Amino acid sequence: MRPKREERKRNVNSGIATIDTDKINNPIDKQCNNRNKYKGRFAPTPSGPLHFGSLITAISGYLDARKNNGDWYLRIDDSDKYRVKKNAISSIIKTIAAHGFEWDGDILYQSDSSEKYLDIKYKLLNNKAIYGCMCSRNDLKQNKIGLNGPIYDSKCRNKKITGEKSYRIVTTSNIIHFEDQLQGSQRCDVKKDIGDFIVWRKDKIISYHLATVIDDNSLGINHIVRGKDLLNSTFCQIFLQKNLGLTSPHYCHIPLALDNENNKISKSIGADALDDGSPNKNLVKGLKILKMTPDKGLESESLKTIWSWAMNHWDIDRLAGLKFLKI
Ligand SMILES: [Zn+2]
Numbered sequence: 001m002r003p004k005r006e007e008r009k010r011n012v013n014s015g016i017a018t019i020d021t022d023k024i025n026n027p028i029d030k031q032c033n034n035r036n037k038y039k040g041r042f043a044p045t046p047s048g049p050l051h052f053g054s055l056i057t058a059i060s061g062y063l064d065a066r067k068n069n070g071d072w073y074l075r076i077d078d079s080d081k082y083r084v085k086k087n088a089i090s091s092i093i094k095t096i097a098a099h100g101f102e103w104d105g106d107i108l109y110q111s112d113s114s115e116k117y118l119d120i121k122y123k124l125l126n127n128k129a130i131y132g133c134m135c136s137r138n139d140l141k142q143n144k145i146g147l148n149g150p151i152y153d154s155k156c157r158n159k160k161i162t163g164e165k166s167y168r169i170v171t172t173s174n175i176i177h178f179e180d181q182l183q184g185s186q187r188c189d190v191k192k193d194i195g196d197f198i199v200w201r202k203d204k205i206i207s208y209h210l211a212t213v214i215d216d217n218s219l220g221i222n223h224i225v226r227g228k229d230l231l232n233s234t235f236c237q238i239f240l241q242k243n244l245g246l247t248s249p250h251y252c253h254i255p256l257a258l259d260n261e262n263n264k265i266s267k268s269i270g271a272d273a274l275d276d277g278s279p280n281k282n283l284v285k286g287l288k289i290l291k292m293t294p295d296k297g298l299e300s301e302s303l304k305t306i307w308s309w310a311m312n313h314w315d316i317d318r319l320a321g322l323k324f325l326k327i
Pocket residue numbers: 132133134135155156
C-alpha cells in the first residue's frame with residue numbers, strides 16, 4: 001500500500017527545492033537551477049517486492065549519482081494500475097531504506113501525474129502526432145518482428161476510429177542515434193525498425209515510454225542508469241523527447257544480471273524478494289557482482305561504511321564491454 005501523504009513527506013532526506021511538476025513544457029535547462037548537476041533516479045514498478053536484479057540497478061544508479069555529486073530520486077512507477085501489487089510499494093520503500101539508500105526530495109509517484117499525462121495526450125492529438133488504432137495483438141501477428149516486437153505498419157493512420165482504441169504515435173524515418181555510456185553507439189530508424197508505437201493503451205493507461213519521458217523531464221533527470229533490457233526502449237523514448245521538444249538525458253545501460261541457469265533475474269522467473277534483514281550481505285554481494293573487490297570483512301561493517309567504501313571505489317566504466325553480470 002502506498003504510504004499516506006504525511007508519511008511520504010517524512011521521507012524527505014534533503015531540502016531540495018520543489019520542482020514545478022505541473023509544467024511539462026519546461027525543458028530541463030529551464031528547470032534546473034544548476035543545469036549541469038547530475039540528476040538520476042531509480043524507478044521500480046511496484047509489481048512485486050525488489051529482487052537482486054533490481055538491487056544491482058539501484059546500486060549502480062545510486063553510486064554513479066553520488067560519485068558525480070548528483071541527486072538521486074526514488075520514483076514509484078505505478079501508472080499502470082493493473083500491474084501494481086498489493087503491498088509492493090511499501091515493501092519496495094522499506095527495502096530501499098533498509099539497505100541504506102538515501103534518496104533526495106520526496107518519493108515520487110507516477111499516479112500523481114495523471115492530469116499532466118492527459119494534457120500531453122491532448123497536445124499530441126491536437127498536433128496530429130498520434131492517432132487511434134483498434135488493432136489487437138492478434139491483428140499484428142503476421143507483421144515482421146522488429147526491435148520491440150511486431151513492427152506496426154501504420155494501418156490505422158488515416159482511419160477515423162471511434163470508440164475504444166489505443167493511440168499510436170506517427171513515426172518518421174529519421175535515424176535516432178545515441179551514445180550509451182556502456183553499450184556504445186546505438187542507432188535505429190524508428191519507423192522502419194519499430195513502427196508507430198503505442199503511447200496510450202486501449203485500457204486508458206499511458207504507455208511506459210510516454211510516462212517515463214514526461215516524469216523524467218519534470219524532475220530534470222539528466223542521467224539514466226538502468227538495465228540493458230531497456231536499451232531498445234530508449235529509441236522510443238528519445239523519439240518522444242524530440243516530438244515534445246524535450247532534452248534527452250545521458251543513457252547508461254548496465255549488463256543484465258543472470259542466475260546460474262543464465263536466466264535474467266526477474267519477477268517473471270520468480271526471483272526471491274530481497275531479505276531486508278541482511279542488507280550488508282546483499283550490498284557486498286551486489287558490489288562483487290558489479291565487478292568491485294570489497295575489502296575482506298566489509299560485510300561486518302556498518303551500512304554507512306559499506307556505502308562510503310563503495311562510493312570511493314565506484315567506476316561504472318568497469319562494466320563496459322561485459323555481456324552480462326553473473327549472480
Ligand atoms: Zn491499427
